[in-house]
Amino acid sequence: xxxxxxxxxxxxxxxxxxxxxxxxxxxxxxxxxxxxxxxxxxxxxxxxxxxxxxxxxxxxxxxxxxxxxxxxxxxxxxxxxxxxxxxxxxxxxxxxxxxxxxxxxxxxxxxxxxxxxxxxxxxxxxxxxxxxxxxxxxxxxxxxxxxxxxxxxxxxxxxxxxxxxxxxxxxxxxxxxxxxxxxxxxxxxxxxxxxxxxxxxxxxxxxxxxxxxxxxxxxxxxxxxxxxxxxxxxxxxxxxxxxxxxxxxxxxxxxxxxxxxxxxxxxxxxxxxxxxxxxxxxxxxxxxxxxxxxx
Amino acid sequence: xxxxxxxxxxxxxxxxxxxxxxxxxxxxxxxxxxxxxxxxxxxxxxxxxxxxxxxxxxxxxxxxxxxxxxxxxxxxxxxxxxxxxxxxxxxxxxxxxxxxxxxxxxxxxxxxxxxxxxxxxxxxxxxxxxxxxxxxxxxxxxxxxxxxxxxxxxxxxxxxxxxxxxxxxxxxxxxxxxxxxxxxxxxxxxxxxxxxxxxxxxxxxxxxxxxxxxxxxxxxxxxxxxxxxxxxxxxxxxxxxxxxxxxxxxxxxxxxxxxxxxxxxxxxxxxxxxxxxxxxxxxxxxxxxxxxxxxxxxxxxxxxxxxxxxxxxxxxxxxxxxx
Numbered sequence: 215x216x217x218x219x220x221x222x223x224x225x226x227x228x229x230x231x232x233x234x235x236x237x238x239x240x241x242x243x244x245x246x247x248x249x250x251x252x253x254x255x256x257x258x259x260x261x262x263x264x265x266x267x268x269x270x271x272x273x274x275x276x277x278x279x280x281x282x283x284x285x286x287x288x289x290x291x292x293x294x295x296x297x298x299x300x301x302x303x304x305x306x307x308x309x310x311x312x313x314x315x316x317x318x319x320x321x322x323x324x325x326x327x328x329x330x331x332x333x334x335x336x337x338x339x340x341x342x343x344x345x346x347x348x349x350x351x352x353x354x355x356x357x358x359x360x361x362x363x364x365x366x367x368x369x370x371x372x373x374x375x376x377x378x379x380x381x382x383x384x385x386x387x388x389x390x391x392x393x394x395x396x397x398x399x400x401x402x403x404x405x406x407x408x409x410x411x412x413x414x415x416x417x418x419x420x421x422x423x424x425x426x427x428x429x430x431x432x433x434x435x436x437x438x439x440x441x442x443x444x445x446x447x448x449x450x451x452x453x454x455x456x457x458x459x460x461x462x463x464x465x466x467x468x469x470x471x472x473x474x475x476x477x478x479x480x481x482x483x484x485x486x487x488x489x490x491x492x493x494x495x496x497x498x499x500x501x502x503x504x505x506x507x508x509x
Numbered sequence: 510x511x512x513x514x515x516x517x518x519x520x521x522x523x524x525x526x527x528x529x530x531x532x533x534x535x536x537x538x539x540x541x542x543x544x545x546x547x548x549x550x551x552x553x554x555x556x557x558x559x560x561x562x563x564x565x566x567x568x569x570x571x572x573x574x575x576x577x578x579x580x581x582x583x584x585x586x587x588x589x590x591x592x593x594x595x596x597x598x599x600x601x602x603x604x605x606x607x608x609x610x611x612x613x614x615x616x617x618x619x620x621x622x623x624x625x626x627x628x629x630x631x632x633x634x635x636x637x638x639x640x641x642x643x644x645x646x647x648x649x650x651x652x653x654x655x656x657x658x659x660x661x662x663x664x665x666x667x668x669x670x671x672x673x674x675x676x677x678x679x680x681x682x683x684x685x686x687x688x689x690x691x692x693x694x695x696x697x698x699x700x701x702x703x704x705x706x707x708x709x710x711x712x713x714x715x716x717x718x719x720x721x722x723x724x725x726x727x728x729x730x731x732x733x734x735x736x737x738x739x740x741x742x743x744x745x746x747x748x749x750x751x752x753x754x755x756x757x758x759x760x761x762x763x764x765x766x767x768x769x770x771x772x773x774x775x776x777x778x779x780x781x782x783x784x785x786x787x788x789x790x791x792x793x794x795x796x797x798x799x800x801x802x803x804x805x806x807x808x809x810x811x812x813x814x815x816x817x818x819x820x821x822x823x824x825x826x827x828x829x830x831x832x
């Protein structure tokens with residue numbers, strides 16, 4: 215095998231330090247672009263919100279005068295909505311993931327379901343809004359813009375994400391643990407309960423909570439199911455009309471007074487972001503707690 | 510085999526912790542719901558005109574601070590949209606309107622067993638606005654407005670008056686579900702012609718402010734409060750109804766000089782809904798507040814004491830009928 219040495223031309227082409235540097239800078243710029251834009255936005259919004267975001271704003275109902283406007287009903291509405299969504303999606307999402315990962319055989323049906331879930335995760339939220347309008351409002355008559363309809367609609371929206379996250383978490387449990395459990399004489403259900411779920415819980419929780427974060431930022435499905443423009447009280451039942459923060463912010467952005475477009479909208483955005491970031495940090499705390507306990 | 514091999518215990522405890530935590534969270538969530546489910550949920554649902562919306566919002570905001578157990582919700586659907594999609598099908602208790610209820614809406618309501626009761630809640634000066642840079646125009650006649658806004662009407666400013674620039678109009682107006690649209694069509698365009706439909710139609714008056722502010726040759730119209738909040742961004746035109754130019758303002762609307770574009774604003778209550786004490790309380794509160802400065806704060810003329818008395822009489826008659 216007479217080696218054909220090609221010193222002058224390699225598969226990698228000409229070696230160039232300059233190109234290397236340029237490529238590095240391009241990727242760095244790509245990485246920074248999103249972060250810098252987000253930082254600029256945050257600074258803008260926060261600066262505008264100064265003087266508007268105060269205790270009065272957090273505890274008052276909306277008002278046409280910017281000085282008296284508040285976000286309280288929407289804040290409570292968003293949080294109650296989130297609790298309901300969590301109660302709906304967690305059992306459904308984890309249940310589906312357990313079936314698909316632990317029970318379903320790798321047949322055509324499973325692959326079909328799997329493919330559909332992946333596709334559903336990418337369906338635009340306004341389409342889920344239409345689904346909610348048709349299914350829960352018109353077919354099941356849960357009422358226009360009620361808390362229950364919103365909870366079910368947004369739950370459907372984030373369910374695929376929760377299922378996929380839970381599947382990933384369950385898949386990451388080493389098979390040897392399951393085999394060991396079977397070897398001790400445990401049934402499948404016992405194995406899932408005692409071995410698989412505890413192991414995968416941090417991953418499931420993280421995925422669910424991040425999906426919840428996306429859920430409370432949704433506006434389009436709420437508009438579709440007829441959530442009122444403005445609500446002045448906290449929801450007093452599952453069939454009560456309610457408002458959510460993104461909805462209220464959207465309403466304010468069309469008010470005539472410019473103080474709304476800058477001050478009040480910004481204060482609302484900051485409130486929404488603070489709630490969102492708190493949820494995300496809770497997700498991180500939970501994950502860390504479980505991870506340290508495991509090791 | 511003991512079921513407690515070392516290394517497994519902490520995990521099962523933490524799972525139990527987790528279940529307990531979820532349970533508590535769920536219980537709190539449900540408690541929040543059942544607390545009210547035990548008593549009749551007290552709700553007042555309102556839809557309708559975006560022109561009347563600021564008044565309703567101000568009233569509702571004060572109302573819930575006095576009656577925190579009643580949940581009030583208001584939607585902006587336009588007067589017509591509110592009547593045909595929400596009020597007459599019986600989904601809302603009140604409908605705000607910037608014109609009186611139309612005959613076909615009356616029929617739709619009575620077909621569904623809903624009897625609307627009219628309450629006047631303020632007076633608006635429907636305002637025609639142009640860009641502040643449009644220094645060639647300060648005052649228009651109703652006839653000129655008709656030329657501008659009727660279907661197949663003027664396309665360029667110079668089509669209306671010779672000395673206006675030879676530039677095309679840009680039109681921003683109310684959407685067809687809007688009471689403002691209906692009122693403008695009725696009083697300005699009249700029966701013989703149609704409102705033009707090659708214009709930017711919106712139920713969000715803010716869009717009209719932005720559009721007119723963005724182009725020197727734009728023209729638009731909406732309720733007075735959107736002008737009074739943005740007097741620098743847009744210029745209001747005085748209206749000449751044959752007796753000289755009259756600027757739109759709360760004073761000229763109140764005195765009746767600003768004709769024919771000053772118009773009453775209404776809210777309609779479903780008679781059947783008034784049987785609900787929460788709705789009755791709200792309507793009474795609305796009528797009381799409509800006669801105060803709360804209305805002028807948002808850019809409209811409050812109702813007079815006499816109108817207030819008439820409203821209350823109408824409410825009492827309806828309540829007697831129900832009893």
